[in-house]
Amino acid sequence: MNDVAPGGADISKIVLESSCDALGLALLVCGRDDTILFASAAVLQFFPVPAHVLAPGTRLRDFLGVVYDTGIRPGTLPENSRRRTNREDWIAEHMALHWRERYENIERAGRTRWICLRKRRLSSGIGILSMSDVSEQKKRDEQLQTDLERVELTERILDAQPNPICVKDRNLNYIAVNKAFCAVHDLAQEAILGRSAWDLVEAELAERFEQSDRHVLETGAPYSEAEHIVRADGSDLWVVSRKYRVGVGGRHFVVTCMNDVTDIAAWYHGGEDGSVNAGLQIRDYSIFAPAQNFYDPFRALNVQQLIEAGSMIETLPARGLRVLLATANRDMEERVIKRLRGSGLDACAVRNIEELRAFVLAAENCGLKLDTLLLDAALSGRDDIAGSWRDCPLLQVSPDVDATSLLAEIFRVCAERRQSRPPLAQPDWEISFEDNVPSGTHAPEVEVLVAEDNQINQFVFAQILEGLGVSHRIAANGREAVELWHELQPALVLMDISLPVMNGFEAAAAIREAEKRTGRHTPVVAVTAHASDIDLQRCRASGMDDHIMKPVSPDMIEALLRKHMPAANMRAAS
Known part of the structure; x- marks a missing residue:
């Protein structure tokens, strides 16, 4: 059969049926007068019409009318749609489509079935309509689209999380990371995906990370560890890293979520009993294992x-x-x-x-x-x-x-x-702590130890003590203050009562307990913003000698030095 075949040319029904069966198609052939010349038996699989409707000589209009009456008609809106196409309009529309030179479309036929329609009108006037069921392919396409939308939504959710999250495959290569994870490394996603921990961190840490990853992959048991990370910008990040195995047999992945506990570790001062300044919820920073330091001073500076x-x-x-x-x-x-x-x-x-x-x-x-x-x-x-x-x-x-x-x-x-600037004139006075040191003792490495966590207050203390010519060290938390006291043996301690890790009361008590073994006494002065009766009682109970109120001034600090460091020779030199 070709474009120049006469309208009454004999069509081999057996050949057409065999071809349709082999190709999985249903075929309908119409003449130039819009009567059916041939209809394969497979057409009945698409439209439940009486068999005599497909007999040669049946008008195409009559066939379309019966199809409309079955309710299973391509190109109509879903059944739950309020809009309905009337019978004559639907028939007229499809008659027009049959006279197009070429037409191809995938159309719904019923609620769950999709049909691919291909129509061609030859130059001889013969029209050919082939139909194939593409419901499974359509379902796969829809499922793929749904999966892509889910992946996109999941990525958006992960990127919105403040906690760093990453996913590794069985080869322990990164296959997914969120924005928070990229920010820790100061790298783009493209620079991380497909790589392993060996490409991002030091060898010792990479080996430790992979050991826990392998354990999670092999056993399926969750793993957690507290870690201290230094971000690429130099800031600290305290996290509890948790690792999980997800997926099905033979295709498992490791998901790592780093729960950010920086705020709790650095700023929380409430105790279990509800009292103020009862210490940190995280008391022992040693539980945080050293993790990667991403700060590179050469990369940070231009x-x-x-x-x-x-x-x-x-x-x-x-x-x-x-x-x-x-x-x-x-x-x-x-x-x-x-x-x-x-x-x-x-x-x-x-x-x-x-x-x-x-x-x-x-x-x-x-x-x-x-x-x-x-x-x-x-x-x-x-x-x-x-x-x-x-x-x-x-x-x-x-x-x-x-x-x-x-x-x-x-x-x-x-x-x-x-x-x-012109050369600075020598000051007309100075405070000296070098003379008259009691025999049998050594001059302290620093005269004053300041325990203060607020950066602005650290700045104020440092400037005042430098202006007075007094050597000093600053501790940012109570535990560091106790450790520096052991190391430096200062002549005076200025102790803020609200400190992280170990508050001022606990730090002072620890110093007093240690002094029982040495026999010496270091004056400890409380620094507080609110000198309430309860605070003053706790100061005395913890062994503090005095207190001062914020904000501090040079006169206030100089008066403390004269009061609590009588062994020093404080003289004004002209």
């Missing part, structure tokens, strides 16, 4: 910018520079302050002009000087400050400023300021 900043890299160390940022942009504040502190600067922020003026006044009262003021160009009222500011170098910054470039600029302006 070396070329530091080279362009000149020789002040050698002459002006970052530690000790005092920088204040004035901005109402919280994102900018968090990003810039974290970067400056990570490089050793004493940095903090104010959020409006009123706070800036109050900060400057408080600093002057304590005898403190700023090295640099960073002024957000978008801050309201900045022009008044920029026009009148004379206290230190002022740098105007934009919200999208690069923190590394800003760090190099701070180095530069501070170096230029130091080089332009």
Whole structure:
């Protein structure tokens, strides 16, 4: 049969039936007068019509009418649709389709069945309609689409989680990671997927990680471990890592979820009995095994910018520079302050002009000087400050400023300021703790040990003690204070009562217990923001000798030194 075959050409029914059966098709052939010339038996599998309707000579219109009446008709809306196509419109529409030169479409026939219709009208006027059942393929396509949507939704959910999460295959290669996991390493997903722990961390840690991964894969038993991680930006991350096996036999995966407990470990002060300052919920930091340190100081700094900043890299160390940022942009504040502190600067922020003026006044009262003021160009009222500011170098910054470039600029302006300053005159007084040390004792390595966790208060204590010429060390938590007391044997301890890991009361009691074996006594002074009767009772009960109230001042600290360090020779030298 071809395009030039006459309309009454004989069609071999046996050949057509065999071909349709072999191809899995149902075939309907119509003449130019829209009467059925041939219909394979397989048509009845698609449309439950009486067999005589498929006999040669039946009008195509009559066949379509019977199909419509069965209720199983391609191209109609689902049964639960409120919209209905009437009989004549449906027949007219499909008659028109039969006269198209070519037409192909996948259409629903019933609730769960899909049919692929292919129609062709030859130049001789003969029309051919082939039908094939594609329900299974359609189901597979729909399932694949559903799976893709589920994967996309799962990825969005994982990326929204604040906890780092990763998935490894049986070869322990990363096959899925969320944004929080990428942020820890400071790498894009593409740089992690397909790689193993050996490509990302040190060999010793990679081996330890894979041992636990293998154990989970082989046994299916969950695994957990507390870990201390240093992120790529230098910040600490305290996590409890939990590993699980998921999947079916022969195709298992390891899912690792790092539950972030940094806030609990660093800031929680409530006790089980509900009392205040009863110690941390996590008392023993030794349970955290060392994990990977992703901080790379060479990658964190823009070396070329530091080279362009000149020789002040050698002459002006970052530690000790005092920088204040004035901005109402919280994102900018968090990003810039974290970067400056990570490089050793004493940095903090104010959020409006009123706070800036109050900060400057408080600093002057304590005898403190700023090295640099960073002024957000978008801050309201900045022009008044920029026009009148004379206290230190002022740098105007934009919200999208690069923190590394800003760090190099701070180095530069501070170096230029130091080089332009006249030599400092010698102070007309000093406090000396070197003479009249009782015989049989050694001068302490540091005179004063300060236990303070707040960075701004650390900055204030350091500046006051440096101004008085007193050597000192600062501990950031109670346990560190006790350890430094054992190591340095200071002449005086200034103890904040609200400390992480071990509070001030517990630290003082630990010092007093240790002194029972040495016979010596170190004055311990409580530093508190609220001197309530309960706090003062607890100070005395823990063995503290005195207390002072925040905020502290140089006069207050000097009075403490004279009161509690009588063995030292404190003289004013002209």
